[in-house]
Amino acid sequence: MTVTTVPPTPARENDWSDLVERVRRNGHYATPAEAERITRTVLAALGTQVVADERVALARALPGEAARIIAAQIPARRPLTGPEFVASVATRSENAAALATVRWDVSSVLSTLPEVAGDDLVDRVLAQLPPGYALLFGRAELIPAR
Template sequence: MQWNDLVQQVRTLGQYTTDAEAERVLRTVLSLFGGHVTGDERSELARRLPHEAAALLTAQVPATRPLTARAFVDVTAERLEGATPATARWDVSTVLSTVAVLAGDELADRVLAALPRGYALLFGRAELAPAA
């Protein structure tokens, strides 16, 4: 897959009106997310993404403690001009759902297992609570 193909997938899924808007969202979310994916999962995910996307993901210093899903959305809202928490949630979910498809189920499961609860919904997946 090439960068432009990824931008088109994000544009289609997120229903963005222009390539520039989809690319802006993609770059912002990948840059922020790169600090929260670590270890083998980070390297493997980078190999499955187009070069430009992999560079955005791996250029970030790994966070010592990943943000909660809500905090991640809030930080994204701060970085995307004109965004609200609701629109940022849409943007994050659009990008991470697209990345999850490229990653495949097994790798996406491993990435999610390393993140705080709440990210599954941002990846377009249900997050089931254990039975009590």
């Protein structure tokens, strides 16, 4: 398994604090430190789920520190559904939070990604993930009529 590395540029490094601040505002977190901890945890979990071209594109679109977090993860053997993903983030969390709180944290980070990486890339990422992620990214999940 090859791990993709994305070399940082000074502008991308400065964007890390902007990403954390966006997450802080979106999630209404009290401190930047709390928002950064949550951002790191969620991005690490996401790095196990996004693969192939979308993984590389996402790493390139995000600030250098976020790209390193995603690229450092080993892809999961089996993709997780949205609810399983939230549960996996709960196991990575430093404090034992209720699933509703973890879901809020996940959404606070993932709903920020379209602002940073763009809607087209997020659409591609969502297309490769199993059902249950759209709401976490702040999008409606449309289910075809039968």
